[in-house]
Amino acid sequence: MKAIVLREKEELSVEQRTAPSPKIGEVVIEVKATGICGTDLHIFHGGTGSTSVSYPIILGHELSGIVIEIGEGVTSLQVGDRVSIDPNIYCGECRFCREGRIQLCDRLQAVGVTRNGGMAEQCAVPAANCHLIPNGMSFEEAALVEPLGCVLHGVERLKLRSGASALVVGGGFIGLLMIQVLKLYGVSPIVVSEPDAAKRERAIEFGASAAMSPREVASSKAWVSLGVCDGxxxxxxxxxxxxxxxxxxxxxxxxxxxxxFGVAAPGISIPLYPYEMFAKELSVLGSFINPHTHSQAISLIAQKRVNVSSLVTQRFTPEEVPDAMAAYGSLSVIKSLIVY
Structure with a gap:
């Protein structure tokens, strides 16, 4: 099979690999679409993903496809099933898994991070990580279920009320998903802070009440017309x-x-002023991966309540991916997919 292999930092090549065979409890899927995620770019440039990476590795944790081979012990799937993959694999035994906080698993594994993923024509995955998709859902949409699931988990960490005001910092792919999900909860107004004018226009198209440059947002005068006076x-x-x-x-x-929500490089730090947190009684929250949200994300896409397909701006063949990854920062990308 054809696979895109990361051999070392920034050393990506298209190779012929032996097709995988399913182990007990696994299936093999014929990959139809794979998203290129910011995490893939972090790994490509030598950073970490959801957990540590060992070379060589086939990246790709946002993927969909068709089941083509069934491993021993699998009864929930059959050949021909159309599936979206939740890439995260939990041990089920550590204290976090036992407490239901599976995203904090001490022995977290992930398709496309710690084991070969979707940047290949075929991929072996645990059957438990395969979610059936409706016939009306495209494989491109199904590949983008995972990032929507991550956004849903992040929003679920918040205490939301209808009419609360929101600022979304960043008008890229995740920011545009965040706008749509916050709208589902009745949050309004939603303002987007984004330096790129074209992305600001997209933010308005996807439901933002207003989109401003970071400099404009820094001036509280810009908020007043939206009924936001003090933050x-x-x-x-x-x-x-x-x-x-x-x-x-x-x-x-x-x-x-x-x-x-944005994935920062491990060495980045920001100043936090304890008095500001005290005086404002702020809550600062993190959000990690997508526990228990994959099925919900499928449902929202299938019902057309969240639009992911219109966010795809580039589609690459496998042969184009090494050059595209190397030049990614210079491309005008909202979301890109590898299609087979």
């Missing part, structure tokens, strides 16, 4: 940069909740 009740940081995380904290209202 935002909810701030969702969807970038992972120092300056955007600082903006998120400082833009919150008294009693505000700050969700640091």
């Amino acid at each position: 935002f009740d909810i701030v969702a940081e969807c970038v992972g940069r120092q300056e955007s995380m600082e903006q998120a904290v400082h833009s919150s209202a008294k009693g505000g909740q700050v969700l640091l």
